[in-house]
Every structure is written in structure tokens, then in C-alpha cells.
Amino acid sequence: MAHSNNSLVTGKLRGSLGKELVFREWEGKTVVAKAPKSREGDPTPAQAETQEKFLLASRYARAIIRSPDKGMAEAYAAVLRPRQNVYSRALEDFLSPPVVKSINTRNYKGAAGDKIAVRAIDDFRVISVRVEIYAANGTLLEAGNAVQSTNGLDWTYTATQVNNPLAGSKIIAIATDVPENEGSLEVTL
Structure with a gap:
């Protein structure tokens, strides 16, 4: 992709030149790129799934921008990377589920009041x-929400x-981010 600072040759060109080149402005510079080609045939199942996911992400990002409550748009704006806008940041958040990195059971001995620590991360916010x-027999003993540390x-x-006996018990942590994507991790004691 070529860049120009509005030279005599490219001036303030916008749009396409034939079916070969596309001109657009980005951050005060004229950018020249190859024109996109039309796709031939129907998408594969994986491509159709990706297209559906991107369509939902696009709708989410537009909803954030159009919302009368500007709180989320401002929150995304506060964490923009270079050459990124609120729309692309919200789109990225929708497409990136949270990740549960670890479940620490060191302080869990199977007694009421024992603590389980979970580390969960997201590109924006969990x-x-x-x-x-x-x-151990697969019966759900309990479920509830964890409290975020400082x-x-x-x-x-x-x-x-x-929880007795403790051996063979399973602990699952499920993290949820702003667009309600989920990521989970399971450990067996």
C-alpha cells in the first residue's frame, strides 16, 4: 500500500481508478491500494460462520455508537489504539471473547467459606x-458469581x-465480557 502527502500526482484523489486501484484519505494522507476482487462461488461453511460473526459484531459496534447513552462509546474511546476509532474498537471487543487464565484452588479444601481465585482477562473488560x-460424581454442588479484586x-x-470427598471434583470458571462473550476454564481436583 502506497502513501502520499497529497502530492501533485495524486492530489486529493478519492475512489477507484478502473478496477485496479483505490484511492482514499487516511489521517491526512492519500492511500493507494489494489482494488478488491469479487468472490467467486458460495462461501464455505467456515466462511459463512465468519461472515455471520462479523455481521453481529458490526451491528453491536453500530449500536454502541448510536446509543443515546454515550457511556460505552466513551469507555471504548478511552482505550483506542493508534489509527483506531470507537466503531473498530467495539467491533474488536465483540470478536474477542475473554480468557480465563487460571483457577487457583490452593485455599479450597472443600469446606464452606474456602476461597477459589480466578484470573480472567479480556481485550477490553471482564x-x-x-x-x-x-x-466427583458429576453433580452440581454450587454455582455463583465471584467478586472482582482491586x-x-x-x-x-x-x-x-x-464438598467431601474433594478428589475428582471439578471447578469451572466462566468469564463474561461487555458484549456477553464467554470464555471458560475447567480444573479437576
Whole structure:
């Protein structure tokens, strides 16, 4: 992709030149690129799935921009990277689910009141972490929301039920971000 600072040759060109080149302005510079080509045939199932995901992401980003409550748009604006706008930041957030990095069970011995620490990250913000504890036989013992620590990365869940025997128990942490994407991690004790 070529760049120009509005030279004599490119001037203030905009649009396409035949079916070969496209001119547009980006950050005060004229940018020249190859013209996109039309796709032949129907999309594969994977391409159709990607197109559907991108369509939903686009609708989400437009809703953020058009919302009368500008709080989310301002929050996205506060974390823009170079050459990014609120629309593209919201689109990126929709397409990037949160990741549960770890579940720390060091302080969980199967007693009520024991703590489970979860570390969850997102490219923008994790809004909640749900913890589910299953007994060794697969029965759901308890589930609830963890409380966010002051560092913004870690979440703490306090057990409310007794879990004996502890061996073979399963703990699942499910993180949710602003566009309600979910990411999870499972550990077996």
C-alpha cells in the first residue's frame, strides 16, 4: 500500500481508478491500494460462520455508537489504539471473547467459606466471572458469581457448600465480557 502527502500526482484523489486501484484519505494522507476482487462461488461453511460473526459484531459496534447513552462509546474511546476509532474498537471487543487464565484452588479444601481465585482477562473488560463446583460424581454442588479484586484481573469465589470427598471434583470458571462473550476454564481436583 502506497502513501502520499497529497502530492501533485495524486492530489486529493478519492475512489477507484478502473478496477485496479483505490484511492482514499487516511489521517491526512492519500492511500493507494489494489482494488478488491469479487468472490467467486458460495462461501464455505467456515466462511459463512465468519461472515455471520462479523455481521453481529458490526451491528453491536453500530449500536454502541448510536446509543443515546454515550457511556460505552466513551469507555471504548478511552482505550483506542493508534489509527483506531470507537466503531473498530467495539467491533474488536465483540470478536474477542475473554480468557480465563487460571483457577487457583490452593485455599479450597472443600469446606464452606474456602476461597477459589480466578484470573480472567479480556481485550477490553471482564464484567463477571461465574464459578461452578461439581462433585466427583458429576453433580452440581454450587454455582455463583465471584467478586472482582482491586487489581482488576483476579476474581474470588467463596464456597458455600461442603464438598467431601474433594478428589475428582471439578471447578469451572466462566468469564463474561461487555458484549456477553464467554470464555471458560475447567480444573479437576
